[in-house]
Amino acid sequence: MRSSTLICALASLAAHSVLAVPFSNSSGIPKPADFSKLExxxxxxxxxxxxxxGCTAETVRVRKSWDNLNNAERTAYISAVKCLAAKPTTVDKSLAPGAVNRLDDxxxxxxxxxxxxxxxxSFLSWHRIFIYRMEEALRDCGYNGALPYWDQxxxxxxxxxxxxxxxxWFGGDGVYDPSTEGHGPYNIQIPGLVANITxxxxxxHGGGCIADGQFANFSVSLGPTEQLPSAEVASGDKYGYHANPRCLKRNIDxxxxxxxxxxxNATLIISSPDIATFRNRMDNLWHQNAHGFLGKDGMDLFTSPNDPVFYLLHAQIDRLWALWQGQDLAARTFATDGYRxxxxIPLDTAPGVPPANATLEDVMDLGGGYRPTIRDGMAMTADGRCYVYE
Ligand SMILES: [Cu+2]
Incomplete structure (x- = not known):
C-alpha cells in the first residue's frame, strides 16, 4: 500500500514537471526549459x-516583466505616465492640432x-528607439525604473x-458596444498607400470605454486613423491629427x-535562423496578435500608442528581438531586411517610387527633429541605450 502511494505521488510529480501546469493559476504558465535556455x-x-x-554592469537598466514588479514599482510607472499626460505637447500645432500632451508627442x-x-x-529599429525615448521621457516625470514588458x-x-x-493597473476590457462599428468584426482600410489594403x-468582447483600472477616465485625442471601408474621408483629417477627445477603448479578443x-511561438520566433524568418514570424505570430488582443485604440495601426499598454507590448516585441540578436551578437545585432x-507598397505622396529594400544607412524620423539611421536603433548597449531584459 505504502509503496503504491509513493509511486502515485512520484508519477504525479513527474507529470507536473513534464506537462506545463494548466494555465488558470495566478502565476500563469511556467516558462519552458527551451525558452529559458535561449534566454x-x-x-x-x-x-x-x-x-x-559607459554601459556597464553598474549602469545597465534591467527591464522586467510587469507581472514581476512590486506594487511600488508599478505605482511609480503609472504615476509617471499620468504625469506625461498632464504636461503640454511639444508637437507643432500646425502639424497636429489635436495633440494635447507629452504622450501625444x-x-x-x-x-x-x-x-x-x-x-x-525599419520596424524593429524604429520601435526600439521609440520606446527607449518613452523610457527617457518617463524620467522627466521622476520615474527611475526601466520600461516593463507585458509577458504575453x-x-x-x-x-x-x-x-x-x-x-x-491598466484595467481590462471595454464595456460591450453592440454596434458593428464598435464591436466588429469589420474590415478597415489603411490610408496613405497607393493600394487599397483591407x-x-x-x-x-467589448469595444467601448474601459471601465476599470488607472486609465478608466483617461482621455485620448488623436485618431482613430484606421478607416472603415465605407467611411468617406470628408473631414479633411485623413490621419486623425485633429482633436477628437474621447475615452480610451478596448475590444479584448x-x-x-x-x-x-x-x-x-515565442520560442519559435527566437529560434529563427535568419532575420527574414524572424521578422515574418514576429509579425504574423506575435505583433499583430498582441495588438489584436487589445482591440480598438490599442489595435489601430496608426494610433495604437494611445493605449498605455502599447509600451509594454512593444517592450515585449523588443525583448524577443533582443533574445534573437543575443544568440549571436556579432552576426545578428545589425541583421536587417525588408522594404522601405x-x-x-508605394505611398500616395510618392506613387512613382517603386519598392526598395531598406538599408542600415536609411534615415528615420522619430519626431522632434531626431533623425537617426536604421543602424542607430539596433544595438542594445550602445548608441545611447543601455538595457537588458530579465
Ligand atoms: Cu508601431
Whole structure:
C-alpha cells in the first residue's frame, strides 16, 4: 500500500514537471526549459558585451516583466505616465492640432511614420528607439525604473489574469458596444498607400470605454486613423491629427491570445535562423496578435500608442528581438531586411517610387527633429541605450 502511494505521488510529480501546469493559476504558465535556455544565452552574451560607451554592469537598466514588479514599482510607472499626460505637447500645432500632451508627442510621430515603420525594414529599429525615448521621457516625470514588458506567453490562455490588466493597473476590457462599428468584426482600410489594403479586425468582447483600472477616465485625442471601408474621408483629417477627445477603448479578443501568444511561438520566433524568418514570424505570430488582443485604440495601426499598454507590448516585441540578436551578437545585432514602406507598397505622396529594400544607412524620423539611421536603433548597449531584459 505504502509503496503504491509513493509511486502515485512520484508519477504525479513527474507529470507536473513534464506537462506545463494548466494555465488558470495566478502565476500563469511556467516558462519552458527551451525558452529559458535561449534566454540564458542572451543574458550571458549581452552581459559579456557590457563595458563600452559607459554601459556597464553598474549602469545597465534591467527591464522586467510587469507581472514581476512590486506594487511600488508599478505605482511609480503609472504615476509617471499620468504625469506625461498632464504636461503640454511639444508637437507643432500646425502639424497636429489635436495633440494635447507629452504622450501625444509619441502618438503623433507614430501616426506620421506608420506607413514606413510597419511591415518594413525599419520596424524593429524604429520601435526600439521609440520606446527607449518613452523610457527617457518617463524620467522627466521622476520615474527611475526601466520600461516593463507585458509577458504575453505567461498568461496566453487566460490573458486577463496578468496583472497588466488588473483593475489596480491598466484595467481590462471595454464595456460591450453592440454596434458593428464598435464591436466588429469589420474590415478597415489603411490610408496613405497607393493600394487599397483591407484588413479584417476580429469581433472582440467589448469595444467601448474601459471601465476599470488607472486609465478608466483617461482621455485620448488623436485618431482613430484606421478607416472603415465605407467611411468617406470628408473631414479633411485623413490621419486623425485633429482633436477628437474621447475615452480610451478596448475590444479584448481572446482568440488573438489563446494558442497564439504562447511559449511555443515565442520560442519559435527566437529560434529563427535568419532575420527574414524572424521578422515574418514576429509579425504574423506575435505583433499583430498582441495588438489584436487589445482591440480598438490599442489595435489601430496608426494610433495604437494611445493605449498605455502599447509600451509594454512593444517592450515585449523588443525583448524577443533582443533574445534573437543575443544568440549571436556579432552576426545578428545589425541583421536587417525588408522594404522601405509597408510591404513595399508605394505611398500616395510618392506613387512613382517603386519598392526598395531598406538599408542600415536609411534615415528615420522619430519626431522632434531626431533623425537617426536604421543602424542607430539596433544595438542594445550602445548608441545611447543601455538595457537588458530579465
Ligand atoms: Cu508601431
Amino acid at each position: 540564458g544565452k542572451y543574458r550571458a552574451n549581452i552581459r559579456a558585451a557590457l563595458g563600452t560607451e 509619441f502618438t503623433y510621430i507614430h501616426i506620421n511614420q506608420t506607413n514606413l515603420i510597419h511591415l518594413s525594414g 506567453a505567461r498568461f496566453s490562455s487566460t490573458p486577463l489574469k496578468s496583472t497588466v490588466f488588473s483593475p489596480a 484588413i479584417p479586425r476580429p469581433a472582440g 481572446l482568440p488573438s491570445s489563446v494558442g497564439k501568444l504562447t511559449w511555443a 514602406t509597408f510591404e513595399g
